[in-house]
Amino acid sequence: MRLHLLDNRNLNVLLSRERHRRVRNQEAAPLDLVLKEILRKANQFVPSEAGSILLDDPVKKKEAPKFHELVFVACFGAGSSKLPGLRLPVTTGIVGATYLSGEPYLSKNVKGDKTFYAKIDQISSFRTRSVICAPIIVEQSVCGVIELINRKEKGNYSEGELKLLEIFAGYTSTLIQNVLYARKHIEMAKRDGLTALYNDRYFHIKLDQDVRYAKRNKHDVVLLFMDMDHFKEVNDEFGHLTGSHVLQDVGGILQKVVPTRGTTIARYGGDEFVIIFSQATLEEVVQVAEKICDSIKKFTFTTVPYLPKTPADPLRGRLTCSIGLASLKHHVGYELSNSNIRHLLIRKADTAMYQAKTDGKDRVSVASM
Numbered sequence: 001m002r003l004h005l006l007d008n009r010n011l012n013v014l015l016s017r018e019r020h021r022r023v024r025n026q027e028a029a030p031l032d033l034v035l036k037e038i039l040r041k042a043n044q045f046v047p048s049e050a051g052s053i054l055l056d057d058p059v060k061k062k063e064a065p066k067f068h069e070l071v072f073v074a075c076f077g078a079g080s081s082k083l084p085g086l087r088l089p090v091t092t093g094i095v096g097a098t099y100l101s102g103e104p105y106l107s108k109n110v111k112g113d114k115t116f117y118a119k120i121d122q123i124s125s126f127r128t129r130s131v132i133c134a135p136i137i138v139e140q141s142v143c144g145v146i147e148l149i150n151r152k153e154k155g156n157y158s159e160g161e162l163k164l165l166e167i168f169a170g171y172t173s174t175l176i177q178n179v180l181y182a183r184k185h186i187e188m189a190k191r192d193g194l195t196a197l198y199n200d201r202y203f204h205i206k207l208d209q210d211v212r213y214a215k216r217n218k219h220d221v222v223l224l225f226m227d228m229d230h231f232k233e234v235n236d237e238f239g240h241l242t243g244s245h246v247l248q249d250v251g252g253i254l255q256k257v258v259p260t261r262g263t264t265i266a267r268y269g270g271d272e273f274v275i276i277f278s279q280a281t282l283e284e285v286v287q288v289a290e291k292i293c294d295s296i297k298k299f300t301f302t303t304v305p306y307l308p309k310t311p312a313d314p315l316r317g318r319l320t321c322s323i324g325l326a327s328l329k330h331h332v333g334y335e336l337s338n339s340n341i342r343h344l345l346i347r348k349a350d351t352a353m354y355q356a357k358t359d360g361k362d363r364v365s366v367a368s369m
Helices: 009-016 030-047 058-063 094-099 119-124 161-187 200-219 231-238 242-257 281-299 328-334 338-358
Strands: 003-005 048-056 069-076 087-089 106-109 131-138 141-151 222-229 264-267 272-277 321-325 364-368
Touching: 009 364, 030 048, 030 069, 030 131, 030 141, 030 161, 048 058, 058 338, 069 094, 069 281, 069 328, 094 131, 094 141, 094 272, 106 364, 119 328, 131 161, 141 161, 200 264, 200 272, 200 328, 200 338, 222 242, 222 338, 231 242, 242 272, 242 281, 272 281, 281 321, 281 338, 281 364, 328 338, 338 364
Parallel strands: 321 364
Antiparallel strands: 003 069, 048 069, 048 141, 069 087, 106 131, 131 141, 222 272, 222 321, 264 272
16 A cells, blocks of 8 residues: 655645644654554555545635635555645535535445546546545544545445544544644744743754854844843833733734744843844845834833723833844854854844944944954
């Protein structure tokens, strides 16, 4: 039994049930092995000539729910090597009917079944005679289907074998759920608990990766180091709850203002934040930094009252930020070791930030050569 699977990069995207985020990490369970084992076991208990697992596309499901698709992610049988990655509208065929209804489906003779979609047979040069299909449900939502085609040895599939396939669909759901939980914990370990930005530990890992890539390819990496002005005074006057609320708002501002492509935003500690730009020029980062300063100065932060039903007070004009920038290409160079490059880049950006404070705060300062 030879299995064919969708490549891991696209499989990771499809198996992410978090619609707004693409999954990049590979630390979680090996998804291809999970799907292979499910189809192998299903075929052992119900020997069949072919079989497939299809999952919906979470991005299309969110953006165009009426027109989203199912994607072949794991298949076996004659001609199945042509199927991984093939997309099928959820309104099409037996798998579509199973997906939309959330109910298992048995077709003992597809020739007399109006729901059957023959075009897949044309693509794979395969001849389907009978099908059993069951929905895959994750977090009470159907996310895909598992199907077996053409019962071996016996003349046809039985209702009991359809029930058995439902059990395997349940195993599939559980295994996908376990993968998602594992990924969630992995992602949480990278995040700052207060702002939900990346934490300083992950920042150092990512900076090392970006520096190594930039050094090999002679690209630039620009590091932005930011510190809130007057934060200590606000924190001392209005309390730590207000201080924490302010830092959460700052995290939200950075996520809105900073481009997502090629950037890593992290809370470095206290009221300090760092941003790695791996796909931007120094001039472009200066513009982003100035926009951050302007956004924070104009933002109306508020206090967190000590007593219930007490209105929050605005902190208009009380908080600004100072930003320092350092560029691998312009301020550090490629000759040093990776470790020394990282340390020097951080030190130069940090020094530039303190220069911005010395020059009057609420401004951007670029490192000296």
